[in-house]
Amino acid sequence: MSELNIVNLSKRFDNTAVFENINLSVREKEFLVLLGPSGCGKSTLLNIIAGLESPTSGRIEIDGKDVIGLEPKDRGLSMVFQSYALYPTMTVRGNMSFGLQVAGLKRSEIERKVEKAATMLHLTELLDRKPSQLSGGQRQRAAIGRALVRDVSLFLFDEPLSNLDAKLRSQMRGEIRRLHDTLGVTSIYVTHDQVEAMTMASSIVVLKGGVIQQHAEPQTLYDEPENLFVAGFIGxxxxxxxxxxxAIEAGRPVAACTGFQVDLSRYRFKAPPVAGQEIALGVRPENVCFGEAGGTSNTGVMARIDYVEPLGADTLVWTKVGDEAMSLRVDPREARLDRQTVPLHFDLDRLSVFSRETERRL
Ligand SMILES: Nc1ncnc2c1ncn2[C@@H]1O[C@H](COP(=O)(O)OP(=O)(O)O)[C@@H](O)[C@H]1O
Ligand SMILES: [Mg+2]
Known part of the structure; x- marks a missing residue:
């Protein structure tokens, strides 16, 4: 169990800055997910934490101790790679034992640790196979097993599931999360997949172009994205x-859009709204409904049905409001196709409002 602090960390390759002055704290026992598109610097950050890459400047503290300059093996962590990085000529048992042998552990101790990890990961029957005799999912499990046998206080995962098919991915998400809940080891998990982030994380850091966009619990990130990038990336x-x-109407703020207005009097602005400010109004597909709302809420949002995507559990109906796309997540039995033009209303407690100038949440 361990706490990690990243302080003013910068990294350049030649003349390209991957990130500058990153600050991040990972609490003890946390399962922190680092989420961002390909090339945003996730692996570089993880490799620097692991000691496989050195930063240009800044500090990394594990339990208050600066670890820059320490060899990877002396940092008290283990890492699972996207490529698995198993030794092809060794069996699963050999792969899992190797690091412990190098560390000089007694044979009986190694056997005990390997058996225990193998049981947790359902690898017992596979211990004498070589990686080439395993499926992708089994290889991934062996790679996790190798990380698990070591007594470390920090686990690092770099996109460990991206080579697996969708069903296995979903199963392994649960297994890794369950392992974490059992072992309580602080973990940093890198992915570009927002579903993995939402389902596994205790907190998520969204990274874009080497800049932290938001660090929050999954539900907060979903409900209150800090900027337009996060709003578009999550979900x-x-x-x-x-x-x-x-616009301010009778003392109440409204979003004046082309052809309709949306009441913002229940929206929690960070600073008092200013009439005339250009905004982007955000509404999730599940917070839009067919039909008129009662009372004074939104007036006259009319949408043309564009096309329908049945997803089984629910249906995504794509419409056009003016020339802007608007999707609704509805019960399949409510997915109306009979009318070309339908009124819509929004859940006024679930809106997001962004400045179009800064792209930040207002
Ligand atoms: N060894 C390297 N030399 C030069 N540039 C690199 C090197 N490793 C990574 N980069 C660059 O740093 C950026 C971040 O890469 P990376 O951390 O691998 O992103 P991610 O893991 O988020 O996909 C990319 O633009 C990549 O091209
Ligand atoms: Mg990467």
């Missing part, structure tokens, strides 16, 4: 975005 179907301006 199986991205948040709908409509252009508008702030």
């Amino acid at each position: 199986a179907s991205p948040m709908n975005i409509l252009k508008g301006r702030i």
Whole structure:
């Protein structure tokens, strides 16, 4: 169990800055997911924490101790790679034992640790096979097993599931999370997959172009994205975005969009809204419904049905509001196709409002 602090960390390759002055704290026992598109610097950051790469400047503290300059093996962590990186000529048992042998552990001790990890990962029957005799999922399990046998206080995972098919991925998500809950070892897990991040993380750091966009619990990230990038990146179907301006009507803020207005009096602005400000109004597909709302809420949002995506459990209906796309996640029995133009209303407690200038949440 361990706490990790990243302080003013910068990394350049020649003249390209991967990131500058990153600050990040990982609490003890946390399962932190580092999420971002390909090339944003996730692996570089993980490799620097592991000691496989050195930073240009900055500190990394594990339990208050600066580890820059320490060899990877002396940092008290183990890492699982996307490529598995198993030794092809060794059996699963050999792969799992190797690091412990190098560390000089007694044979009986090694056997005990390998058996225990193998039981946890359902690898017992496979211990005498070589990697080439394993399926992708089994190889991944062996790679995790190798990380697990060592007494470390920090686990690092670099996209460990991206080579697996969807069903296995979903199963392994659960298994890794369960292992973490059992062992309680602080973990940093890198992925570009927002579903993995949402389902596994105790907290998520969204990274774009080497800059931390938001660090929050999964539900907060989903409900209150800090900027338009996070709003679009999180969510199986991205948040709908409509252009508008702030207007103040009878003392109440509204989003004035083309052809309709949306009441913002229940929206928690960070600073008092300013009339005329250009905004992007964000609404998730599950927070839009067919039909008119009662009372004074949104007035006259009309949408044209564009096309329908049945997903089984629910249906995504794509519409156009003016020339902007708007998707609704609805019960399959409610997916109306009979009318070309339908009124919509929004859940006014679930809106996001961003400045179009700064792209930040207002
Ligand atoms: N050894 C290297 N030399 C030069 N540039 C590199 C090296 N490793 C990574 N980069 C660059 O750093 C950036 C971040 O890469 P990486 O950390 O692998 O991203 P991610 O893991 O998020 O996909 C990319 O632009 C990549 O091209
Ligand atoms: Mg990577």
